[in-house]
Amino acid sequence: MxxxxxxxxxxxxxxxxxxxxxxxxxxxxxxxxxxxxxxxxxxxxxxxxxxxxxxxxxxxxxxxxxxxxxxxxxxxxxxxxxxxxxxxxxxxxxxxxxxxxxxxxxxxxxxxxxxxxxxxxxxxxQPVAGPRKILFVDAGRTLLHVVRAALTSSGFRVVSARNAEDALALCRRHAFELVLTSVLLPGMSGLELCRKLKEDNAGPYLPVVMLSSSDNALDMDTAFNYGADDYLLKSFTAEMLSKKVSEHLDIAERKRHNKILVVDDSKLTREMLRHNFVKNGHCVLTAENGAKALEIALAEQPDVVVTDIEMPEMDGYELCERLRKHPELRNTLVVIMSARGHASDIKRGERLGVSRYFVKPFDVEKMHLVVEQLLGESYRHIKKEHEHVLSSMSALITALEARDEYTKGHTARVSRMAMRLGRAMGLGERELRNLEIGSNLHDIGKIGVRDAVLLKPGRLSPEEYAVIQEHAVIGAEILRPIASLAPVLPLILLHHERWDGRGYPTAISGEDIPQGARIIAIADAFDAMTTDRPYRKGMPLTHALGVIRDEAGRQFCPICAEAFLAMLDGEAAAVSEDLADEPA
CATH class of the missing domain: 3.40.50.2300 (Response regulator)
Structure with a gap:
C-alpha cells in the first residue's frame, strides 16, 4: 500500500x-x-x-x-x-x-x-504483485541491452535513464526496488546521484549499486563514502548481475521485516538512533523505560533490543533478565548502551547474554554497523539451520517416494511450482522460506499410511480414502517436536483444505486457511492432474489449467488461482519442458 x-x-x-x-x-x-x-x-x-x-x-x-x-x-x-x-x-x-x-x-x-x-x-x-522495477542509469545503449537481458529473464523490469537528472525525476514518480548507476554520467556524476538518492529518499530503503570500469581500491572507497551499497565492475556476467541484484533485494526485504527496539529514557538518544536505523531501511520501535519496552517486545517480538541501563520503572539489566524468561523472546539479540563503562558492568551484561556493550558517548554509525552485523549473523544461522532441516527431510521424502514409482519426483515438482507462485504473489522472504519447507514436507505423513492403501493401483474405497486423508495430521504430528518448524506445521496440516470449506482435515474455509497452504494446494493439484497414475494418464496442460480456472472460488483460493493462471500465461511450453525433464 x-x-x-x-x-x-x-x-x-x-x-x-x-x-x-x-x-x-x-x-x-x-x-x-x-x-x-x-x-x-x-x-x-x-x-x-x-x-x-x-x-x-x-x-x-x-x-x-x-x-x-x-x-x-x-x-x-x-x-x-x-x-x-x-x-x-x-x-x-x-x-x-x-x-x-x-x-x-x-x-x-x-x-x-x-x-x-x-x-x-x-x-x-491488488492481490497479485507485478514485476519488480530496477532503475538503470547510463548514457550508452549497449550496456542497457546487457542489463535488460540479464535481469528481465529473472523477473525484473528495467527502466532506464541516460543521466542523473532524469533518474531523480523518475524516482519521484515511480517506486523502484534498486538503482544501478554508472559512476561516469553526463552532467551530475553517478556518485552525486547516489548521495542525493540517499539524502532525499523519503520512501522505503533504496539500495544503490555503482557500476564502473575501475577496480582501483580508492575509487571503491569513494563510492561507499557517497552511500553506495555495492560496487560492481562492468565486466560482470549476466549471472553475476542477477545474483547481485537478488542479493540486495533480499537484504532490503530482510531490513523491512527486521524490528529494532530502542530503549532509553533520553528522547534525544532514542530519536538519534531511530533516525539512523530508519534511514538504513529498518523498522524501528521505541520505548522510554524497561517496563514499556517489555510490553512492546511481547507484542512485537523484535529481532534486536538496543537498551540503556539506568532508566525509571525497570532498568536495562532487569529488562534483559525478563526477556530471557519468555520462551518467544529468549533468543532476542540485546545491545547495551550506557555511561557505565566499568568491567563489572560489562561482565554482568555478558552473563545476561548481551551481544555488544557500548559506552556512551558512542559513534551512532558504528552502532548501526554492529546491529546490522548481528542481524546478518543471525540470518546466516537461521539459513544454515533451514538448509539442514531441508536436507534431512529430503532424505525422508526420497525414501517415501521410492515406495511408489508413480509419485517419484512429485515433491520436487510441487515445491518448485509453489515457490514460483509464491514469488509471483510477492511473498516476503520469511513466507517463502516457510513455503519451501512446507511444500517439500507436505506429504511426509504418508510414511504412516500402509502400503496396501498408498500403493493401490485402482481407485480407493471411501474407507481407504479416509485413511489417506489422515496423512496431513500424521505429517504435522511427526514434525511437531521440531520447534523451528512451528510456522510450517499449519501448511502441512491444512494443504488439503478447500476454499468452500469441504476439504480436510478441519473443513475450514476461505482466508482461515493459511496462504501458504492455499498455494501448496494448487501446486499439488496441478501436479496430480498433469502426471500419470496407474489408473489414468495425466491431463493435457490446457485441460489442467481449465480445471483450476473452473474451481477458483470453490476448491481453490480465487486470488492464488488468478496468480497461478497469470503466471503460466504464455508459459505452457516451459511448463511442459519442466514436466518432461523429471525422471520417469
Whole structure:
C-alpha cells in the first residue's frame, strides 16, 4: 500500500515516517505545489494524507486535484486529514465535514488504526504483485541491452535513464526496488546521484549499486563514502548481475521485516538512533523505560533490543533478565548502551547474554554497523539451520517416494511450482522460506499410511480414502517436536483444505486457511492432474489449467488461482519442458 502525503511542515515528516514504518506501509511526501505529480505516480497512490491547512494554498483546492486524480483512475481515492491531537472527535468531524464528507480525520494516535483498514482494502484490490522495477542509469545503449537481458529473464523490469537528472525525476514518480548507476554520467556524476538518492529518499530503503570500469581500491572507497551499497565492475556476467541484484533485494526485504527496539529514557538518544536505523531501511520501535519496552517486545517480538541501563520503572539489566524468561523472546539479540563503562558492568551484561556493550558517548554509525552485523549473523544461522532441516527431510521424502514409482519426483515438482507462485504473489522472504519447507514436507505423513492403501493401483474405497486423508495430521504430528518448524506445521496440516470449506482435515474455509497452504494446494493439484497414475494418464496442460480456472472460488483460493493462471500465461511450453525433464 502506498500513501502520499501532501506536507509543507517538516516536523510532520518525522513522526509520520515513524508511524508508516511501524505499520509496514510504503509512503511518499509531496509539497503542495507538486500535487500534480500525484497523477503520474507508479504504482498509483492508495490513499492521500493532507494537512488541515497550508501556508501558501487552500486545502480545498488540493482536495479538488486529488478528487480529479481519483476520478480519472476510475476509483475514489481515500483522503485523510491530519488534525491536532488535542481536538475532540466532534471537532475533528465538524472540521473535516467542511472539506468534504469523504475526508477522514486522523491524528497521531488514530492514524495507525485507519492505515490498517486501508491496507487491508488495498491488498484486496491488488492481490497479485507485478514485476519488480530496477532503475538503470547510463548514457550508452549497449550496456542497457546487457542489463535488460540479464535481469528481465529473472523477473525484473528495467527502466532506464541516460543521466542523473532524469533518474531523480523518475524516482519521484515511480517506486523502484534498486538503482544501478554508472559512476561516469553526463552532467551530475553517478556518485552525486547516489548521495542525493540517499539524502532525499523519503520512501522505503533504496539500495544503490555503482557500476564502473575501475577496480582501483580508492575509487571503491569513494563510492561507499557517497552511500553506495555495492560496487560492481562492468565486466560482470549476466549471472553475476542477477545474483547481485537478488542479493540486495533480499537484504532490503530482510531490513523491512527486521524490528529494532530502542530503549532509553533520553528522547534525544532514542530519536538519534531511530533516525539512523530508519534511514538504513529498518523498522524501528521505541520505548522510554524497561517496563514499556517489555510490553512492546511481547507484542512485537523484535529481532534486536538496543537498551540503556539506568532508566525509571525497570532498568536495562532487569529488562534483559525478563526477556530471557519468555520462551518467544529468549533468543532476542540485546545491545547495551550506557555511561557505565566499568568491567563489572560489562561482565554482568555478558552473563545476561548481551551481544555488544557500548559506552556512551558512542559513534551512532558504528552502532548501526554492529546491529546490522548481528542481524546478518543471525540470518546466516537461521539459513544454515533451514538448509539442514531441508536436507534431512529430503532424505525422508526420497525414501517415501521410492515406495511408489508413480509419485517419484512429485515433491520436487510441487515445491518448485509453489515457490514460483509464491514469488509471483510477492511473498516476503520469511513466507517463502516457510513455503519451501512446507511444500517439500507436505506429504511426509504418508510414511504412516500402509502400503496396501498408498500403493493401490485402482481407485480407493471411501474407507481407504479416509485413511489417506489422515496423512496431513500424521505429517504435522511427526514434525511437531521440531520447534523451528512451528510456522510450517499449519501448511502441512491444512494443504488439503478447500476454499468452500469441504476439504480436510478441519473443513475450514476461505482466508482461515493459511496462504501458504492455499498455494501448496494448487501446486499439488496441478501436479496430480498433469502426471500419470496407474489408473489414468495425466491431463493435457490446457485441460489442467481449465480445471483450476473452473474451481477458483470453490476448491481453490480465487486470488492464488488468478496468480497461478497469470503466471503460466504464455508459459505452457516451459511448463511442459519442466514436466518432461523429471525422471520417469
Amino acid at each position: 502506498l500513501i502520499v502525503n501532501i506536507i509543507d511542515i517538516l516536523f510532520y515528516r518525522a513522526f509520520l515516517s515513524k508511524i508508516y514504518l511501524t505499520a509496514g506501509v510504503d509512503y511518499r511526501f509531496l509539497s503542495p505545489d507538486a500535487v500534480q505529480e500525484l497523477a503520474g505516480l507508479d504504482p498509483p497512490a492508495d490513499a492521500v494524507l493532507v494537512q488541515d491547512s497550508y501556508a501558501g494554498c487552500d486545502c480545498r483546492d488540493l482536495l479538488g486535484t486529488i478528487r480529479e486524480v481519483g476520478r480519472k483512475a476510475g476509483r475514489e481515492l481515500p483522503t485523510l486529514c491530519l488534525r491536532p491531537f488535542e481536538e475532540g472527535a466532534h471537532q475533528e468531524h465538524h472540521a473535516c465535514q467542511i472539506l468534504g464528507p469523504e475526508v477522514i480525520p486522523v491524528n497521531r494516535l488514530t492514524l495507525a488504526g485507519v492505515l490498517a483498514e486501508l491496507k487491508a482494502a488495498a491488498q484486496a484490490r
